Amino acid sequence: MEIIENTKHYDVIIVGSGAGGGMATKVLADSGLKVAVIEAGPHFDPANPDQQTQFKWAHESPRRGAGTQRDFGEYDMAYGGWDIEGEPYNRIGDTEFDWYRSRMLGGRTNHWGRISLRFGPNDFKSKDKDGLGENWPIGYEDIKPYYDKVDKLIGVFGTKENMYNDPDGFFLPPPKPRLHDLFYINGARKSNVKVMPSRLSVLTKRINSERGVCFYCGQCNRSCSVYADFSSGSCLIFPAQKSGGQIDLYVDSMVHRVDVDQNGKASGVSYINKKDRLEYRLKSKVVVLAASACSSARILLNSKSTQHPNGLGNSSDLIGKYLHDSTGTDRAVFIPKLMDRKTYNEDGVGGMHVYSPWWLDNKNLDFPRGYHIEVWGGLGMPSYGTGFDPNLLNEHLGLPVGGYGNSLRQDVKKFYGSVLGMSGRGESIAQKDNYCEIDPTQVDQFGIPVLRFNYHWSDFERKQAKHMHDTFEEIAHNMGGIVLGDKPGKDKNFGLNAPGRIIHEVGTTRMGSDPKTSVVNEFERLHDVENVFIVDAGPFVSQADKNPTWTILALSWRTADHIIDQFKKQNF
Amino acid sequence: MDRRESIKSLFIGSIAGGGLLLESCAPNSEAIIEKKIWDYKYGRTPKEAAFDEKLLQEKFFDESEMILIVVLANLILPPTKEGTIEQAGVPKFIEFMMKDIPEFQTKIRGGLMWLNTHSSQNFKRLFINISENEQKYILDKIAFPNPDLDVQLHEVQFFSLLRNLVMTGYFTSEVGVSEIGYQGNVPNIWDGVPEDVLKSVGVAYDQDWIDKCIDQDKRNEQAEWDDQGNLLT
Numbered sequence: 029m030e031i032i033e034n035t036k037h038y039d040v041i042i043v044g045s046g047a048g049g050g051m052a053t054k055v056l057a058d059s060g061l062k063v064a065v066i067e068a069g070p071h072f073d074p075a076n077p078d079q080q081t082q083f084k085w086a087h088e089s090p091r092r093g094a095g096t097q098r099d100f101g102e103y104d105m106a107y108g109g110w111d112i113e114g115e116p117y118n119r120i121g122d123t124e125f126d127w128y129r130s131r132m133l134g135g136r137t138n139h140w141g142r143i144s145l146r147f148g149p150n151d152f153k154s155k156d157k158d159g160l161g162e163n164w165p166i167g168y169e170d171i172k173p174y175y176d177k178v179d180k181l182i183g184v185f186g187t188k189e190n191m192y193n194d195p196d197g198f199f200l201p202p203p204k205p206r207l208h209d210l211f212y213i214n215g216a217r218k219s220n221v222k223v224m225p226s227r228l229s230v231l232t233k234r235i236n237s238e239r240g241v242c243f244y245c246g247q248c249n250r251s252c253s254v255y256a257d258f259s260s261g262s263c264l265i266f267p268a269q270k271s272g273g274q275i276d277l278y279v280d281s282m283v284h285r286v287d288v289d290q291n292g293k294a295s296g297v298s299y300i301n302k303k304d305r306l307e308y309r310l311k312s313k314v315v316v317l318a319a320s321a322c323s324s325a326r327i328l329l330n331s332k333s334t335q336h337p338n339g340l341g342n343s344s345d346l347i348g349k350y351l352h353d354s355t356g357t358d359r360a361v362f363i364p365k366l367m368d369r370k371t372y373n374e375d376g377v378g379g380m381h382v383y384s385p386w387w388l389d390n391k392n393l394d395f396p397r398g399y400h401i402e403v404w405g406g407l408g409m410p411s412y413g414t415g416f417d418p419n420l421l422n423e424h425l426g427l428p429v430g431g432y433g434n435s436l437r438q439d440v441k442k443f444y445g446s447v448l449g450m451s452g453r454g455e456s457i458a459q460k461d462n463y464c465e466i467d468p469t470q471v472d473q474f475g476i477p478v479l480r481f482n483y484h485w486s487d488f489e490r491k492q493a494k495h496m497h498d499t500f501e502e503i504a505h506n507m508g509g510i511v512l513g514d515k516p517g518k519d520k521n522f523g524l525n526a527p528g529r530i531i532h533e534v535g536t537t538r539m540g541s542d543p544k545t546s547v548v549n550e551f552e553r554l555h556d557v558e559n560v561f562i563v564d565a566g567p568f569v570s571q572a573d574k575n576p577t578w579t580i581l582a583l584s585w586r587t588a589d590h591i592i593d594q595f596k597k598q599n600f
Numbered sequence: 601m602d603r604r605e606s607i608k609s610l611f612i613g614s615i616a617g618g619g620l621l622l623e624s625c626a627p628n629s630e631a632i633i634e635k636k637i638w639d640y641k642y643g644r645t646p647k648e649a650a651f652d653e654k655l656l657q658e659k660f661f662d663e664s665e666m667i668l669i670v671v672l673a674n675l676i677l678p679p680t681k682e683g684t685i686e687q688a689g690v691p692k693f694i695e696f697m698m699k700d701i702p703e704f705q706t707k708i709r710g711g712l713m714w715l716n717t718h719s720s721q722n723f724k725r726l727f728i729n730i731s732e733n734e735q736k737y738i739l740d741k742i743a744f745p746n747p748d749l750d751v752q753l754h755e756v757q758f759f760s761l762l763r764n765l766v767m768t769g770y771f772t773s774e775v776g777v778s779e780i781g782y783q784g785n786v787p788n789i790w791d792g793v794p795e796d797v798l799k800s801v802g803v804a805y806d807q808d809w810i811d812k813c814i815d816q817d818k819r820n821e822q823a824e825w826d827d828q829g830n831l832l833t
Contacts, residue, residue: 030649083786092772103642210805232814237822279643371780373786375784430745436763441726546711
């Protein structure tokens, strides 16, 4: 196949347009550099009426919102999912890893939960506490100025709580709790579980004249058409374009290789245009990978050359290793007191209004790392599934289950809004044996070798999940609720979701000061190659009991500043 | 892209895919497709829209099956002044879901067949031709899962699945949403749970907590902070 060379030369090519890629685009383009952004999916703007799903009713669709086309329901704003036609991946042995991808401008930021937590000082140095995993080469003080800038640029609500390992930021005021939140608050406090307003990147208050203010439709997972939530396109890439940045967007383009010159330095990237299925080559002085932890690892491993026979930047043989996701398990609770509720508009922001950060000391526990609890419930919009098993909860009231006739109407109304849920999301330990690598036996529909995964939870994660369920049951009992379903036992890994299901996969190109034990340096630059950087979650040494996005953004900004500095010093 | 153009591109896309070549030669086919697609306006990608278009053109149930489904749906949720299963578009929805989730097909088609066989054996006539009392006599035996069984009998599974589809089809419809009392999906200002609701379930807001929450009168004042992160506006 003939490769089509683009004559344009860029200062920086950015591969991927999610949180990390969007932030790098904004900072680098604002500084005047000439930037190409290459995205594997189509252009997306939540304000485009052809793409908008915000405010659509279930009955505007023939499947009423069912998740047959999109995993989180058909109005969820992620083009992709756990399985993408023509883009397979494999699992080694009894591995259960599931790999979620969103192919569109903005990537997964268009649908995520907007939970925007800073890592705390301990999170960068966990090995000092328990001897497990590895410390980051940087600490909270290195990244704090960037967290501050991210808060102010993008906007996050929350409250000052003065907790050492859950640092405060520049917050907008949070929304008031909903009714089920009050039950949770009371239940958690009785068990001395800390509970506080959540911290989400949703604008409860104006931060600039370009973005709207939240109007409480509860649909952030559909990406906000007035840009009141953080999505990478609407908050980073579009503003960078509007302020005159030199940005060329290449959409529907799958990067499969970073090209190198005779000295082994990156000279640009090669990609397949999905529309004409031809291969193109773009040239630049610097390459920034932001394709997601596993996709960036895949590109690097597929970038073999005589100078880099083991894949680009892989002299340590560690690319793909130390892959880890957050732990997660969930439980629903029926609250009889919330039966036959008076209804009102309770949509709120899209996501939780209250949560519990990690509140215990692992010294006294049989697992090393913490977790937080997310809370859900309320008078949500009916969608596919509403009305299923309409009176199953009758079994807790000594009433018959099943039947037919108009009593079912009463049942649905009786139980509407009476179930609350808790989701534990915790830190796992990065292990070298949990990894992704190239599967030499298969290519995707673009001819690019695919990934295969090897991943097993350890007892650290299983014991943590067991603790989550013990906590859920105690809190449920405290609030006068009835936990639904049996407590998952050892045979079910105590309810632990398969790795990849929480969609916080990180660690595949981990950061460190020693090139033998890490892939990138503290500025997320490949140890082996001076002009390739990685700004997704690949460089994470450990995933705290926090969600990764805010740290991806802060690190990406920090790396972009470093790149600008190197350009000024004419080092590229 | 305006509505007309996007339909056109959908149409052209389908022809390029080969799937719709025959239909496209039929008179008024563009108008028919336009009508079918624009019953629904829901932010599909071109690929998703083409898939839905394909499903909408396929017919799964024959007429007698559809009549039986309507009879059963009306027994599951008899019409009230709040709404009927026809107003809620339940039959059309069930037809679509058979194609969207093909695992449903044999369960529902087989269950309908079983129901008629069972009715003929007991009452010498098809289910739609027996009296309502006779119909209910049959439903009473299949509408209540046996809590002692891990796996329910096939006829109970069939009825549970059909009931789920009828219920969700109804409660996701315009009349169903109104009946359940959902009042959202509109721009709004959330300022807490109404006082009477708090009282009725015996909970209250913490003043300390509320003091930290957004003052909705100031939502449009641009945020500014001091160096310590204290909000000034």
